[in-house]
Amino acid sequence: MSDRESMEYDVVIVGAGPAGLSAAIRLKQLAQEEGRDVSVCILEKGSEVGAHILSGAVIDPKALDELIPDWREQDCPLKVEVSDNNHWVLSASGQFSIPHLFLPGFMHNKGTYTGSLGNLCRWLAGQAEALGVEIFPGFAAAEVLYDEDGSVKGVATGDMGIARDGTKRPDYQPGMELHAKYTLLGEGARGHLTKQLTETFSLREESGPQVYGIGIKELWDVPAEKHKPGRVIHTQGWPLDDAWGGGFLYHQDNGQVALGFVVALDYKNPWLSPFEEMQRWKTHPDIRAEIEGGKRVSYGARAINEGGWQAIPKLAFPGGALIGCSAGFVNVPRIKGTHTAMKSGMLAAEAAFAALGQQRARDVLEDYEPSVRNGWIGKELKIVRNAQPAVAKFGGALGTVVAGIDMWLNNLGLTTPWTMKHHADHTQMHRKEHAERIQYPKPDGVLTFDRLSSVYLSNTNHEEDQPVHLTLKDASIPITVNYDIYASPETRYCPAGVYEIVGEEEGEPKLQINAQNCVHCKTCDIKDMTQNINWVVPEGGGGPNYPNM
Template identity: 60%
Template sequence: MVDMPVEREAMEYDVVIVGGGPAGLSAAIRLKQQASKAGIEVTVAVLEKGSEIGAHILSGAVFDTSGLSKLFPNWKDLGAPLDTKVSEDKFIYLGPQGALDISWLPMPGYMSNHGCYVGSLGNLTRWLAEQAEALGVEVYPGMACSEVLYDDEGGVKGVVAGVAGIGRDGHHKPDYVPGMDLLAKYTFFAEGARGSLSQQVIRKFDLDAQADVQKYGLGIKELWKVQLSKFKPGLVQHTLGWPLDEKTGGGSFMYHFGDHYVSIGFVVHLNYQNPYLSPYDEFQRFKHHPIIAEVLEGGQRVAYGARAINEGGYQSVPKLVFPGGALIGCSAGFVNVPRIKGSHNAIKSGILAADAAVKALASGAPARTLDGYQTAYDHSDIKRELKLVRNVKPILSRLGTTLGTIVGGVEMFATSLLGGFSLFTGAGTLKHGKSDAQSIKPAAEFKPIKYPKPDGVLSFDKLSSVFISSTNHEEDQPVHLVLKDPHIPIDINLAKYAEPAQRYCPAGVYEIVGQDVGKPRLQINAQNCVHCKTCDIKDPTGNIVWTTPEGAGGPNYPNM
């Protein structure tokens, strides 16, 4: 028998923000800035599930500072940790051994990284947290939010945060903590891509009723310290092509910054078809390409991580507001896929939501729904930027990598010159079609992929990678990766799709054991989970639900 819940204490704020990333912290800062200008007091709490601010933040990152400059025009003087300006942009098409530099191809001006900075988004969020606390924001790391609270009329009134000490069997352990009710006039959900509570409010309020299906990619990243002779400060290099085939979208990034650091990563679009494909192993294989290996050889790998990325863009953005709250940042999906950037839009969305909230609170009789935020988004730089590139992802999905890249480039030129009009659809927008889970095909249509064994120098196994991500979870807690039906992994996913969870997960969470003795079962190594959310997205039957583990669990990313 599971123990009965204990009554929780409550704390009240004007605004509670779920998630301590760029969007959540920017919203918190802007709330305080605008409240001061309006001559009112606004109480704000930021709740972050990571052990510290930045612990779960993973990005390339080439940073467009347009959002940050709206928040802090003097961010350089304030010491924001962005020191490496982009010095060179390279775009390369890879074959198995050779490479073709296509940087000379014409691109719309907004695709240039000129004026951007290379750095650690995790360190930038740590700096933002310092600015927020200096303004009076209460920032609480290690506070996982596990439940949305609703008022008598069905609107959001806050969240439950900080529940801990529940055993795997559901019993309360001696250190059980019931958590707290964090109540607010407005609750902002800033959890990043595929946030668990964000998904709940999207479903409850039918926020995606008019939106296209959301699409995702899986970004896998390593941080290397390379030899000084191979270090090129500010070099930004992207590739497409090998090792992925024409029907599998994705590509790589390599960014040089800081103290001879190189961020190297690989993104695989999660609408791939082949259930035998392993994004992690494609990344490890990619690093052996001669032009990549020559940079990494003699260097040291110091960090690893993985994260899902919103790729649906303009047509997949849901309604942003509902009674008692709003979606900001990647909880709504503001990533510009061709630019491979979203942090600037995340910050801008936090600013827009904060402005609407302060205006409502200053009125003395704040409305339950922040329609001002939705209106501001509809007239914003965010929406205009996403609209210009709205058809690129569907074009890539339909035409494949090479032809899709060429046609997508023509499309971006057309929309930028014609004020958003497309050569292919006029003012219209292409649909994405299937969800990423629906895109996978039966294993019988493919041959298994035999990946090279990691050499421990350039390529590594999953468990050693998870180790350097500093991932940790309290072992005696309920498994946070929930199966809707425990029979599906074997009866359907293994039988029909060769159980792709054991390959799409970049952390070795899912294993099929007992197959050699005719009694296969899915083993879930939840301790390994790096919170990338891929399983919640790519499972072909939608059988896996990612829920929030205890606060402070998961990865602890340094300089990522």
């Protein structure tokens, strides 16, 4: 029996992202329509709604149109419609623009909007609270709670005021238990609790592994003469060689350009640094021309689900369901996942509302998964299901052609009879002696930057005297395996400088974890070769504080 205080709700939602907020809003809408009372709360580990939200973002408003049809007439921050859509293939000094004629219609970005997903979530939170949803920012869901029959009965927030050595500080406060008839997990990519529940309920028994990319983003204020609201550019090719990924550059509102670079985490060269590749990408003449003379004002990074259709796990378990990027509904070729995340939250809400109306609790929401797989989410993802694995298998040039043909055939209704498989990202790394060492140029502090000055712009902060939230299952592996065999790739794939090897000069190398720098991207949890690094939630409110990413 727990001595923690508890609160009871009909539905508890973990994560105030687009999926969680859409689920909450839809539950309250249905309750209003039927004159019923449904209690809903959302836990958000960020200091405020939107603080941990990071996306490009070009947003398809399809789900938003369904959820709040009059959003354009309201004060929604989604203002800039895409008006100029470009897809460039870069060489070291030039680019080739792929004509729209060669791209399936769903790649044209017609009717989409570009803006801050964090600000959209803040607006959605206001809509949710106006309907009676309780939102608790700064409280991280740290533990899954189970009923006696093994079903999920809710979550508990983390204790506050625990010192690094595990003792209780003077400001100690125990966590709170939130009990629910149904618990929806919208933690985002590689969620801490989602990982546990996936194992507990064998949710990946019938699906392939999820695969990911690391997205690194900057926000720039650019000169007025360079700013073209609605201009969207996606790139592939240079500077990546044997890895796959690409860049994005979006002219948004208020004289700002959002730009970033995504590297698929199945890359093989341990010397590769996604952060450095992003910095190098900005030096391309055509990218430099878009932002030169401007000023970088924000920075962040986040893992992105790239597995698509064949990586979707079982979505419902006794007492709850996975929504949004906790399950993985990103349409990789379109570089969009907000609309599918929102729709998944709405569908889970509808299944939970129906179950509550039948006086059910903590069983499996059997209606939810078919509604996802047989609805427009499933249709979208099935069309593009072979794009990412085709590029992973055949490389950037040939893979793009194969993926394009496959997408065209599926989009025309000529369904291809094959579904290509994924390989878990952490299994793909070469030994250090089998890979070419990459030499990156030093940052100039004007166009290109180092990681520490970048993390400063993410407003990242953690209470220093708390247990390190980047845990090791075996403290010897970082040296005996990662360092000796792979040259410590964690010191390069982390976009925040969290991992550092010290003591090399004395002949006693040791891994130092600078957890204070962590921007919660989850790359280490995904890419570590032996899965020895386990990311757990820090004290609530810690991490980045993105103003409008």
